[in-house]
Amino acid sequence: MESYTWAKAKTSDAGEAKVAVLLPGSGYPVQGPVLFWVGEMLTAFGWHVQAVRWTPEDEPGPDPHAFVARAAEDAFAAVPLTSRRLVVAKSFGTLAIPWAEDTKTAGVWLTPLLTDAKVRETIAHTDKADLFIGGSEDKLWDGGQKSESVGTFVEIPGADHSLQIPNDWRASQELQSGVFSRIEEFVKALPDAVQ
Numbered sequence: 001m002e003s004y005t006w007a008k009a010k011t012s013d014a015g016e017a018k019v020a021v022l023l024p025g026s027g028y029p030v031q032g033p034v035l036f037w038v039g040e041m042l043t044a045f046g047w048h049v050q051a052v053r054w055t056p057e058d059e060p061g062p063d064p065h066a067f068v069a070r071a072a073e074d075a076f077a078a079v080p081l082t083s084r085r086l087v088v089a090k091s092f093g094t095l096a097i098p099w100a101e102d103t104k105t106a107g108v109w110l111t112p113l114l115t116d117a118k119v120r121e122t123i124a125h126t127d128k129a130d131l132f133i134g135g136s137e138d139k140l141w142d143g144g145q146k147s148e149s150v151g152t153f154v155e156i157p158g159a160d161h162s163l164q165i166p167n168d169w170r171a172s173q174e175l176q177s178g179v180f181s182r183i184e185e186f187v188k189a190l191p192d193a194v195q
Helices: 033-044 064-077 091-103 117-125 143-148 169-189
Strands: 002-007 019-023 048-053 085-090 106-110 131-135 152-156
Touching: 002 033, 002 064, 019 033, 019 064, 019 091, 033 048, 033 085, 033 106, 033 169, 048 064, 064 085, 064 091, 085 091, 091 106, 091 117, 106 169, 131 169, 152 169
Parallel strands: 019 048, 019 085, 085 106, 106 131, 131 152
Antiparallel strands: 002 048
């Protein structure tokens, strides 16, 4: 795994920087439309954005949660030190939910793996108001138990694991626009998230 700077913060004071890390899915890179446009949105809002990419040598091993947590830690270690942190993760990257809970890092979780026991247990006991977005046709999304968390759960009707409507690019584009609006609202409501 490796990380690289997507965009630098618009502040010269590193202590004032807002830093976001983009964590991809196993087959959904940060250049995929959902993560790409969130990266562009955060850039426009003045965030330092650090993106992670998996390399051919990567092997999550027996503990994929630790693997993804290490990727998040390494990405944050490569950026300005700040308490104003956000992780935006897609699918496999959402295995960082336990790590984000331990470090009190805010999260936008796109198509989280809600069928994963450790992820589910963390969400059930968190007091963080994270944002969870999934599609009603995604087998890995179980939005039916939204009461488990103080977070906000948004279910996109008809959307699959890529947050798309199968065989309908226009409907997919429109629904993703709505997803970006929800993420924008969440980001603007973060403490100290002055835009």
